[in-house]
Amino acid sequence: MxxxxxxxxxxxxxxxxxxxxxxxxxxxxxxxxxxxxxxxxxxxxxxxxxxxxxxxxxxxxxxxxxxxxxxxxxxxxxxxxxxxxxxxxxxxxxxxxxxINVLQEIVDVTGEVNAAVKPSMTGAEAFAARRAVMGKIEKDSLDKTALRSDVVTLYNGGLYHLYRYKKYxxxxxxxxxxxxxxxxxxxxxxxxxxxxxxxxxxxxxxxxxxxxxxxxxxxxxxxxxxxxxxxxxxxxxxxxxxLETLARLKHRRDYTLPYTLYRLRTLEAALKQYSEQSGENARQAATDLHSVANARKAFSGQLQGLLDPKIMEQKQKSERGLIEGAAAYKQRVSMGEGPSDPKWRAAFDDTLDALAKIEAVQVKLRGFEKEYGLVETGHAFFSPLFGIARHCVRMGDELPKKSADRLREYRDSNLESLKYQLFSPAPMYPELERAKLTASLTFMAENLGGEHALVKLVLAGNNPAARAEELIAGTKLLDPAERKKLVEGGKQAVDASKDPLVVLTKAVDAEARKLRTQYENEIEEPERQAYAALSGVRFLTYGNSVAPDATFTxxxxxxxxxxxxxxxxxxxxxxxxxxxxxxxxxxxxxxxxxxxxxxxxxxxxxxxxxxxxxxxxxxxxxxxxxxxxxxxxxxxxxxxxxxxxxxxxxxxxxxxxxxxxxxxxxxxxxxxxxxxxxxxxxxxxxxxx
Amino acid sequence: MxxxxxxxxxxxxxxxxxxxxxxxxxxxxxxxxxxxxxxxxxxxxxxxxxxxxxxxxxxxxxxxxxxxxxxxxxxxxxxxxxxxxxxxxxxxxxxxxxxINVLQEIVDVTGEVNAAVKPSMTGAEAFAARRAVMGKIEKDSLDKTALRSDVVTLYNGGLYHLYRYKKYxxxxxxxxxxxxxxxxxxxxxxxxxxxxxxxxxxxxxxxxxxxxxxxxxxxxxxxxxxxxxxxxxxxxxxxxxxLETLARLKHRRDYTLPYTLYRLRTLEAALKQYSEQSGENARQAATDLHSVANARKAFSGQLQGLLDPKIMEQKQKSERGLIEGAAAYKQRVSMGEGPSDPKWRAAFDDTLDALAKIEAVQVKLRGFEKEYGLVETGHAFFSPLFGIARHCVRMGDELPKKSADRLREYRDSNLESLKYQLFSPAPMYPELERAKLTASLTFMAENLGGEHALVKLVLAGNNPAARAEELIAGTKLLDPAERKKLVEGGKQAVDASKDPLVVLTKAVDAEARKLRTQYENEIEEPERQAYAALSGVRFLTYGNSVAPDATFTxxxxxxxxxxxxxxxxxxxxxxxxxxxxxxxxxxxxxxxxxxxxxxxxxxxxxxxxxxxxxxxxxxxxxxxxxxxxxxxxxxxxxxxxxxxxxxxxxxxxxxxxxxxxxxxxxxxxxxxxxxxxxxxxxxxxxxxx
Structure with missing residues (x-):
């Protein structure tokens, strides 16, 4: 490949x-x-x-x-x-x-990140250790250079580079x-x-x-x-x-993309209906509608691609090429050729193990991917107001902790940028947010069913339309000053808040965090480890002639x-x-x-x-x-x-x-x-x- | 109620x-x-x-x-x-x-229809016997009156009425x-x-x-x-x-309606995209778009209704009312009161049995409802051309049989109306049909996944977009003369046809018929019998003060x-x-x-x-x-x-x-x-x- x-x-x-x-x-x-x-x-x-x-x-x-x-x-x-x-x-x-960020410098920190993760660790321990060391590297860099510092995961876990940005x-x-x-x-x-x-x-x-x-x-x-x-x-x-494996791509084709398209078409229909009601409505919804329609078209093209047997054959061929390369390498090692680093002797077994591990991860993912998307990613709550409420609630819980122990987005080196977004005075339109929330709450109910505990918890005795109306009518979070009050007041202010969006966010947060932890420990960390192994084999076979997957860097x-x-x-x-x-x-x-x-x-x-x-x-x-x-x-x-x-x-x-x-x-x-x-x-x- | x-x-x-x-x-x-x-x-x-x-x-x-x-x-x-x-x-x-049809006369044929179905029959036997007797009543009526004659199922199986129409x-x-x-x-x-x-x-x-x-x-x-x-x-x-039971309504809320809305939003997005390309495109797609958008809005309202706890409580209350009425009636019978017809003594047990039966049917339905909808109902093939191809293929198989043994739509009394539709010279637009077929084939793949045997069979080595293009480019069924040739040539002509839509329809027909039989025998017939029982209890309790559900009559x-x-x-x-x-x-x-x-x-x-x-x-x-x-x-x-x-x-x-x-x-x-x-x-x- x-x-x-x-x-x-x-x-x-x-x-x-x-x-x-x-x-x-x-x-x-x-x-x-x-x-x-x-x-x-x-x-x-x-x-x-x-x-x-x-x-x-x-x-x-x-x-x-x-x-x-x-x-x-x-x-x-x-x-x-x-x-x-x-x-x-x-x-x-x-x-x-x-x-805006302007990249100033790149530093390879792969050794330092990997050194923090021991083979004996469980998925949860490994994830926590990795998060902690990445947070530490970033914080040290920020302190030293005053530049925005992000550790970037390349090759899905094969390399870790520190990116230092000048920020405006x-x-x-x-x-x-x-x-x-x-x-x-x-x-x-x-x-x-x-x-x-x-x-x-x-x-x-x-x-x-x-x-x-x-x-x-x-x-x-x-x-x-x-x-x-x-x-x-x-x-x-x-x-x-x-660089994803065939098993991962099939999961995308058969689970993630259909769910995503179902979601985007639902949101697009709701945004179009809102827009058609008047010229001012159309103006309010314009960027949301463009984002959703653009994503719908892009993901539709991806799905057609993954449903094209010719493309899947090509992916299969490249995966087999990797296995074949590893087998050939094992052969060379047994004949006394090749590099002497002992870890490469296991390349063939590592490759098959990693592929099997990634396949097993997909089966696990199927069991909770929708809940994860709806509640933790927030697909059930298609409004910036929900994201705002969640940040307020979670900052109350997270900020008292040490930076390395927090959820990654609340690490010290990220707080300034996060608050800049959170306290933005950009206008919001209650009727638009109500329409979006109605659509996404309905989408949640469609996906989980009316008897699901999360659906009952979120809807609180209403249908989605009535619930969205109640939430938007009652929230004060459209006002940035209210957000500041909650963040500055910390957990105590959050707990005292009667804002219905804050109350809702708090109510679902235990379940949302549980899903996130499950995702991090059972999906993200095992995949990283497996891809790191595949990545090693790929370097061995092809050198640096394969670029890493894109990472918004x-x-x-x-x-x-x-x-x-x-x-x-x-x-x-x-x-x-x-x-x-x-x-x-x-x-x-x-x-x-x-x-x-x-x-x-x-x-x-x-x-x-x-x-x-x-x-x-x-x-x-x-x-x-x-x-x-x-x-x-x-x-x-x-x-x-x-x-x-x-x-x-x-x-x-x-x-x-x-x-x-x-x-x-x-x-x-x-x-x-x-x-x-x-x-x-x-x-x-x-x-x- | x-x-x-x-x-x-x-x-x-x-x-x-x-x-x-x-x-x-x-x-x-x-x-x-x-x-x-x-x-x-x-x-x-x-x-x-x-x-x-x-x-x-x-x-x-x-x-x-x-x-x-x-x-x-x-x-x-x-x-x-x-x-x-x-x-x-x-x-x-x-x-x-x-x-158009103008109703001339209504005849109650409940006794005759029910007499054909014996308690000892299996679901399959009962379904076949019922279909046969309904077909016979219709054929006899047509021969006698020359009026279009349809047996209508009322109260989901409680009554059967023969409707005679003057047809224009x-x-x-x-x-x-x-x-x-x-x-x-x-x-x-x-x-x-x-x-x-x-x-x-x-x-x-x-x-x-x-x-x-x-x-x-x-x-x-x-x-x-x-x-x-x-x-x-x-x-x-x-x-x-x-008059549907709570279990049936919950199935609608959690399975049928979400699937339906997913489907309608998919089709609506495709039709809108087609329409936006030019004024002429918009003209071609206008009625399809209106139908789909109208249905989407109607079903959205239904879903909000079923997700409204107040409405579900109301339904639960009325179902409990029915059980309570039956229990009270049993009590009266045990005290020597009430009508003497022995079949009503079992009203209470019949009610609970029927409710349990309908609940069990929903569990079965979940196992194959999507396949049934996609392949037999035809949701995978959103084009009149597929319906046309299917009629041509099935008429080749069905017309040689006795009218009573055919799939119901091919009974003698319906053939004239069916052919009138089938040979319609109404214009069709290949590009529009291609866009619709692309959307619905994609929807099938999204729902069943790329490894599903039916998906592979239907897509035949292409992705949905390429397959739709190939089917529409190759078919001659836009021309009514081609359809007539196939119908008049019977099974032989169908088997000899190389029209890709005919070939596709034939390829999926065994599976489609299997799903239909399963639906008829495992869902439709048991539900009819159960609803007939509930209907009896309802008459007993409320007399004729409850109107039957609507039936497009x-x-x-x-x-x-x-x-x-x-x-x-x-x-x-x-x-x-x-x-x-x-x-x-x-x-x-x-x-x-x-x-x-x-x-x-x-x-x-x-x-x-x-x-x-x-x-x-x-x-x-x-x-x-x-x-x-x-x-x-x-x-x-x-x-x-x-x-x-x-x-x-x-x-x-x-x-x-x-x-x-x-x-x-x-x-x-x-x-x-x-x-x-x-x-x-x-x-x-x-x-x-």
Whole structure:
């Protein structure tokens, strides 16, 4: 299963230099990588971006910015729909709870983490020991460097790296276009190509009230990429499952994904019904609806992939390849060849043991996965208000403990970021939350049945609709001051609270914690150990030619700008502005194929042959949204925003026959900003002109 | 559990005369009932209607007519959206596959049906014997009367009645308004009140090429109902579950309804995605989408009802009441009182036995309900093309057998109606069917898992999307001539067919038939016997004061025209034209709150105080759509088209606190036809003026 072609979301401290030299005659220098690392931005609302000036300006996607655009909007002032531009620094709008991270350094801490876990430990002991040592490493690093410090699990447990980030919480909105052109084609064209989307937005990071100094940034290319060009994508892919075993993938196919799709379709139906009631309702629900619809489409593609016998055969083949490699290695050892480290003598047995262990774990998981998802992950409570109530309740219990003994999210090194989110003044809409809660409480009852003790406990003598109404009508947690009071008052304040959401959260917390512990000890820890073993065998057989699965940490991918064929039709590697107007005309300009007034009226000003979106074979996944696309010189030639439907199976396998990621062309951004938007200062900051 | 207040969907041969006299001082005469019976129409596409002239003209709902409107439309000519009016007989449009039935006579055949089933028989033998005797009664009746003859199971097995219908298959479209006003508010306002919908359409039944003579019709009231009026609803309620046991209802709540909602939301998401791609796509999918969304909303309401502890307590109370009644009766018998029929001495034991039997049946059902639904009911194959393929395949197997031994739908007395549907020239759209099939095949895989033998058999080495594409690309069944060839060629033609849908249907048919037999013998027959026993006890205790559950056969309901309160707000018993314009203005005339051009431009011509929709307490359910609402004089004062959300629990319990059915006011129809539509001949036929 070694990486072929342009596969791989590579670690910045272990990039595929030789492969790039061999396959693309490109010499990846340390300086190039360093600039890519320090110029790349992670948005903690979920997405990527890149600095494009030395004064903290960074670009990302409109659909990544949507979270902030929504939170900055209100009835009658809809930045998400209408767009925004601050032509002076003073007009830039501070986002209520946006945090961005910029990776500064990676340290391998695998030895230290693994040393804390002894073979004699039970699953529970091992999990606790691992959590404690990770927490300690993070806390020490934070104390020493003042940088946000996260231990990242790679290869599902094969490696542990410490990531140190510079953190910015003063992030201000600079520019966003109208949603009509940012996501022209909406959900219909999501994960499709050809596309014509100006899916971009600009923010500026501030420090101490002034624009942050960001000397490592990406120079904006005036020309963009040509067909056949080698390009790089530097960003934060969320999760992939390429190294998962066949048993795990079958569990996903037959249990996790059906449940997930059932859930997403339930939420999507509820959000659509809410949205259809009025224009203001639609505005309130816009980002929730987009998130849910986007996830539904992505997971649907994953399910089609796992139901494709050809893909399952490929996964089976690679798993057998691993076993075969281990067997061959055992053979070599018995013949006196190979490395002398004694632990590798057991590679063959370890491989089969690990595969069997992971298979057994899936059987266990089936027994409580739904309860775990509903109550601990919170699928039964589809409202940020529940998450808020839970943090208030759990902080009362956890904060008095030592940091290393707390649930991981309450470790000292994470508290500042957590509170920043928790006390966010972003607006919430009670009627929307009621509709969402009704849907998710109903979903819980559908999944567990009306006689289930948890269902009875949660519904408390009501049906889901009446219960949701009662909870939302009674809670005061929409007000951040109430949240602060509870957190500052600690366990005593929580216990005294009569807020129905707090009371509910407390009532289910024993069961929720039980499920979490069961998940950690019986699923997470045994899987980590098993994957660590498989990972060892894989290193042995393939060296570092297989990249780890994605973990929402910085990765470098590369690929070739190239069109593809579908059903005999050749699709060019880029689209043009002209195609957007053609498509809108063909579909009578009906939503979601309606262009903004500015575009319709400004059509004549535009060079319609300007390249708009382009595709490449680089390896991306969700989380890569907003990633800078760079050329050999490290200049920004595009902003990644999507992949096509053929790319939806990339969670499990890389393919470059038809699968492509899709990016906004750097030239399109300049052409639009220059001709249609009154954004001359922004253009000047990007280009110097 | 005897009927109180205005509860009940009553049999036309056993109406609640005494109750009407006592509660409403109304003397229900034989002549009144006879006219109601002969004036009422059942549309076999699912809905009700009523004759409104002596020349075959009948009224129903626009949403009932939608099936025909859709089938009469094509790209560029959308009668469903734009409406239709034939101002001369010659312009009336023949519907491709509409059949209507008019009930002529009811004969009690309970004795004959039950006599065929001996206590010593196994479930399989009893089912076969019952099917055979029902088939024989129907065939004899058809031969004797030339009327469509159906044996109807009442009280879930307590009574069997033979219904004789006059059948019309030449049904022509006369008038339909624009969908915008027919279902103003769309899915958002479905099952809501206040409503302002002109949800009506007119058809004409023809016989021998000329308008049918229909001397029994309902005179159109120029005034409509006033508040407090007694009104009657005569129509064909589909199904209710009021007499089901608690165990059965819990099974519905925890298994059947969650599965159903999962399925409907899956189909709705797929249909919406298809619709959003273009205006023409939206046109093609319109009726499917409405059916699915409507069902989703109705079943959601049912689930909320069954998850409401108050309603479950009510059901438990009534079940305990039945046991208590039987116990009291046993007591009386032991004291030498009560009727002498020995079979009633066992009433108490019979009741408990029957309840236990039904509970045991639910446990069995859990073991194969999903497979049964997916493969035999056809949920895995959400396309009429699969139903067509299955009929072709099964007719090859069944028609050579004696009528009494065939699967019930292929009995001689049903063949004519079945072929009329099967060979319908109504248009189908391959891309739409492909999208629907993709969704339902995926749903099957989600429910059964990728390793299930049926999933592997059905998908045949593809993922669901690729399999759907292959099936639709290869089938010739879109052409009715191909279907005729297969049916006329019999089993030989079917076996020789290489049509992929035929091949698939044949491949799954052994398993599908096995599941059907299992359902019939292990579920349907034992339940019938158990419900027959409960039904006997109920008659004994309550006499005929409890109406049977709905069975899509003609029923008479009655109620009082009366508003109600929600959250402190008083809702008037009727709305007005003016309110439609106000609501449209308030919501910026955005879909689904957009009024037709004709209405916007004609506003000044209308008397805006004209009553538009009204509500009453009469007992209705799905299938009652299009039912005539009559006053004491038997005149048509409204056309029922919906019930409010408080009425969604009426599947299980009747309530009149807030639950209402909703009807179009007879005066609104005349005002709109006179002022807005060029429909003078239609008005003259209705009113004589």
């Amino acid at each position: 070694p990486a072929v072609s342009d596969e791989g979301m590579w670690l910045l401290n272990d990039p595929p230099k030789q492969h790039l030299k061999d396959a693309h005659q490109f010499d990846l220098t340390g300086a190039w990588v360093k600039n890519a690392m320090l110029g790349s931005v992670r948005l903690n609302s979920g997405g990527s971006g890149g600095f494009v000036s030395a004064e903290g300006l960074f670009v990302t996607n409109h659909h990544v910015a949507a979270d902030s655009l929504q939170k900055l909007s209100k009835a009658g002032q809809d930045f998400l729909h209408d767009g925004f531009y601050a032509d002076t620094r003073e007009k830039e709008l501070k986002c209520p709870d946006q945090e 919480t003063d992030v201000r909105l600079v520019f966003a276009p109208e949603r009509q052109i940012a996501s022209f084609g909406g959900d219909v064209d999501n994960f499709e190509y050809p596309r014509m989307n100006l899916d971009i937005a600009f923010f500026r990071a501030y420090e101490n009230g002034a624009p942050a100094r960001t000397p490592n940034f990406f120079k904006w290319s005036e020309t963009g990429p040509a067909g056949g060009d080698l390009v790089f994508v530097t960003g934060h892919p969320g999760t992939t499952q390429r 910085l990765r470098l991918a590369f690929g070739t700008v190239r069109g593809y064929e579908v059903g005999g039709e050749k699709l060019n590697f880029h689209t043009t502005f002209g195609e957007a107007f053609e498509k809108a005309a063909k579909l009578d300009g009906k939503e979601p194929f309606d262009l903004p007034k500015r575009w319709l009226e400004g059509k004549d000003k535009l060079d319609l042959s300007t390249p708009f979106n382009f595709v490449s074979t680089a390896d991306t996944i969700g989380g890569n949204s907003g990633s800078p696309v760079l050329n050999r010189a490290g200049e920004l030639v595009g902003i990644n925003f999507d992949r096509n439907r053929h790319g939806l199976v990339r969670n499990f396998v890389y393919t470059d026959v038809q699968a492509r990621h899709i990016a906004v062309h750097s030239k399109a951004v300049l052409e639009a900003l220059r001709k249609l938007y009154p954004a001359a200062p922004l253009v000047k900051e990007l280009t110097g002109k | 005897p009927a109180v207040s205005d509860e009940g969907m009553w049999l036309l041969n056993d109406p609640p005369k005494q109750h009407l006299k006592d509660a409403h001082q109304f003397d229900l005469t034989g002549a009144w009932v006879k006219n109601a019976m002969l004036g009422s129409v059942r549309l076999n596409s699912g809905g009700s209607g009523g004759f409104v002239s002596a020349e075959g003209l009948f009224v129903t709902n626009h949403h009932v007519a939608a099936d025909s409107l859709q089938k009469l439309s094509k790209a560029g000519q959308d009668f469903l959206h734009d409406g239709f009016y034939a101002d001369t007989r010659e312009k009336e449009l023949k519907c491709p596959d509409q059949e 298959t030449d049904v022509r479209l006369v008038f339909a308004p624009e969908r915008q006003i027919a279902s103003f508010g769309g899915d958002v306002d479905n099952f809501e009140y206040p409503r302002m919908n002109l949800d009506i359409a007119f058809f004409r039944a023809y016989e021998n090429g000329a308008p049918a003579r229909t001397p029994n019709f309902f005179k159109w009231s120029e005034t409509g109902p006033a508040g407090g009026d007694l009104v009657f609803v005569t129509g064909h309620p589909g199904t209710t579950q009021r 003609l029923r008479l309901a009655f109620g009082t025209v009366r508003g109600y309160e929600v959250g402190g707000e008083k809702l008037n018993f009727h709305t007005t034209f003016g309110e439609a314009f106000e609501k449209a203005a308030k919501l910026d005339g955005k879909e689904p709150f957009d009024l037709p051009k004709r209405w916007l431009e004609g506003k000044d011509k209308l008397d805006l105080s004209t009553p538009f929709n009204f509500v009453s307490t009469a007992d209705t359910i799905g299938g009652n759509s299009g039912s005539p609402v009559l006053n004491r004089a038997g005149e048509l004062v409204g056309i029922n088209f919906d019930r409010n959300r408080h009425g969604l629990v009426r599947n299980f319990v009747y309530t009149d606190v807030q639950a209402r059915h909703i009807a179009v006011h007879s005066k609104a129809v005349l005002e709109a036809l006179r002022k807005l539509y060029p429909a003078a001949p239609l008005v003259k036929e209705l009113t004589g003026k």
